[in-house]
Amino acid sequence: MENTVSTFILVVATLLIGLVALGLFAFYFTQQYNLTKIQDQAENIANGLYITVSKNVTINGDMSLYLTVNDFNYQGSIFFTVFYVPNIYKNDTQYLTPQFAYMSNGQIIYPQIKPSYSEVQVSTLYYTNLNLLYQGSVTLWEIPNLSSPVPIVLILSPPQGYSAIILFFAQIQNKYIEVGYEWL
Amino acid sequence: MVMRKGLSGIIGILIILLIMIAIVVPVAMIMLSQPTAQQQQIENALPYKNLAQEQYNDFQPIQIIQENITNKRVIITLPPVYFIYGNNSVYFVFTTNISPPVPLIIKYLSVFNGSQWVILNITHEKNSWYAKVVNSITNGGMIISPNESNTKYFGFPALQIKLPVQPYDGQPSFVSAVTQYGNVIYASPSTSLILIFPFRVISGNFSKNGVVSQWISSSAQGFYETFSTFISTERAKITQISNVEMFYAQVTGAGVLGITLEPNPYISKAIMTIGDQTEEIYPSAGYFYLTSGNYTAYITLYFAKPITSQTVFAGVYNYTTSIAIYASSYLYNFYLVISPNS
Numbered sequence: 001m002e003n004t005v006s007t008f009i010l011v012v013a014t015l016l017i018g019l020v021a022l023g024l025f026a027f028y029f030t031q032q033y034n035l036t037k038i039q040d041q042a043e044n045i046a047n048g049l050y051i052t053v054s055k056n057v058t059i060n061g062d063m064s065l066y067l068t069v070n071d072f073n074y075q076g077s078i079f080f081t082v083f084y085v086p087n088i089y090k091n092d093t094q095y096l097t098p099q100f101a102y103m104s105n106g107q108i109i110y111p112q113i114k115p116s117y118s119e120v121q122v123s124t125l126y127y128t129n130l131n132l133l134y135q136g137s138v139t140l141w142e143i144p145n146l147s148s149p150v151p152i153v154l155i156l157s158p159p160q161g162y163s164a165i166i167l168f169f170a171q172i173q174n175k176y177i178e179v180g181y182e183w184l
Numbered sequence: 185m186v187m188r189k190g191l192s193g194i195i196g197i198l199i200i201l202l203i204m205i206a207i208v209v210p211v212a213m214i215m216l217s218q219p220t221a222q223q224q225q226i227e228n229a230l231p232y233k234n235l236a237q238e239q240y241n242d243f244q245p246i247q248i249i250q251e252n253i254t255n256k257r258v259i260i261t262l263p264p265v266y267f268i269y270g271n272n273s274v275y276f277v278f279t280t281n282i283s284p285p286v287p288l289i290i291k292y293l294s295v296f297n298g299s300q301w302v303i304l305n306i307t308h309e310k311n312s313w314y315a316k317v318v319n320s321i322t323n324g325g326m327i328i329s330p331n332e333s334n335t336k337y338f339g340f341p342a343l344q345i346k347l348p349v350q351p352y353d354g355q356p357s358f359v360s361a362v363t364q365y366g367n368v369i370y371a372s373p374s375t376s377l378i379l380i381f382p383f384r385v386i387s388g389n390f391s392k393n394g395v396v397s398q399w400i401s402s403s404a405q406g407f408y409e410t411f412s413t414f415i416s417t418e419r420a421k422i423t424q425i426s427n428v429e430m431f432y433a434q435v436t437g438a439g440v441l442g443i444t445l446e447p448n449p450y451i452s453k454a455i456m457t458i459g460d461q462t463e464e465i466y467p468s469a470g471y472f473y474l475t476s477g478n479y480t481a482y483i484t485l486y487f488a489k490p491i492t493s494q495t496v497f498a499g500v501y502n503y504t505t506s507i508a509i510y511a512s513s514y515l516y517n518f519y520l521v522i523s524p525n526s
Contacts, residue, residue, distance in 0.1 A: 022200075047229050068366035149365065155299075
């Protein structure tokens with residue numbers, strides 16, 4: 001009789017341990033699955049992105065240009081930020097983060113952007129593979145709707161030895177994920 | 185002997201294992217299938233990107249061959265759409281009266297005003313298209329097709345849009361249009377318009393004026409012209425016709441052919457190419473050193489003043505020759521009637 005009880009306890013305990021393991025496993029898998037989904041979505045947007053940069057006209061040291069943004073896989077809102085990066089980093093994609101942006105008094109200097117887009121202050125940016133791209137305060141501008149190509153007018157005044165770069169981000173589950181960039 | 189009832193430990197574990205496999209396998213399958221779905225999305229975007237790239241070609245020249253009953257052929261290089269800035273307006277000129285192969289919708293116009301690019305929206309008011317400065321981005325746009333044309337530009341159906349902002353220095357290249365794919369197209373000056381201005385030779389003939397024994401005329405009816413390039417023209421006027429085939433010649437022996445045109449008020453300069461030699465033959469004579477072989481002579485005429493209406497050119501060749509030439513067209517005179525296409 002005692003033997004039956006102990007076997008029963010053993011089975012129940014095994015079942016419980018199994019369920020806990022399954023729970024943990026399911027939790028981990030859900031997380032992974034979710035991340036994969038975010039990544040896929042970001043890659044989709046990145047693959048559909050179509051950017052055209054207009055002629056760059058320089059008058060009195062200021063460069064004026066516009067670029068059009070369109071996405072063949074995505075119609076929602078998209079975010080962008082523009083800053084100046086030293087020319088020496090131009091050939092290395094790992095330096096394309098606001099970490100190397102031209103700053104004055106600890107603040108990133110942004111070019112003039114027209115027409116007026118709503119601004120968001122963001123503290124974390126991710127690469128498409130969800131690795132950390134930048135942590136720190138950065139301003140993003142929001143294009144609310146990509147349903148038709150949107151011209152962004154920029155007036156650039158890069159410091160000596162710097163070039164402007166524009167980075168595009170999609171907001172997926174509150175994560176700002178890079179979907180494209182363009183040297184200007 | 186005690187009969188054991190209920191599950192044994194091993195069977196319990198096996199059941200748990202089965203449950204886990206039943207859940208893990210489908211989940212893993214879903215996860216593994218994700219890259220495939222994503223790959224499909226990449227392929228999905230590809231045709232659009234190709235189409236977007238192709239749109240640029242609609243503004244590139246294409247070849248058109250026009251033929252008329254007298255076997256005259258004119259080859260003209262034209263793009264399907266011409267985007268022109270002039271008279272404080274932009275024009276989309278349809279050179280072939282058909283819509284561009286890749287449907288064209290202009291979403292915005294943009295003008296560099298001296299300090300920045302100004303984005304303009306296109307609106308339709310009182311049967312006329314206007315561009316307006318915008319501060320917010322809207323989802324407008326205009327279909328560019330000959331059916332929408334509201335004016336004629338040198339005889340071609342065209343769509344005119346008046347600009348509220350003029351480009352810096354009046355330069356057409358500071359005017360651009362954004363298409364539905366986000367492509368940026370720059371305007372051409374109206375002075376380049378002649379590039380799209382076709383003209384035709386409505387009749388042509390050589391008339392024989394005297395005979396020299398070395399020259400053997402054939403019974404060819406008229407001649408065959410090929411107009412392939414138009415360069416250096418101004419505002420819908422023809423200032424030059426290039427590389428017209430003038431005669432075929434069979435040369436025996438080696439010697440010199442000197443050739444020129446008689447004074448002609450319409451012509452300021454003429455250049456002839458025979459074989460690999462190119463010489464100016466008008467106003468002063470050009471000399472070609474020929475050896476035995478078959479040659480085709482091409483002529484390029486530069487007109488003294490641009491031609492705007494139907495004009496007859498007639499001229500006489502003067503030549504000296506030290507060799508025997510059998511020409512398959514009459515050599516002496518040329519006679520062209522050129523008419524701008526209206």
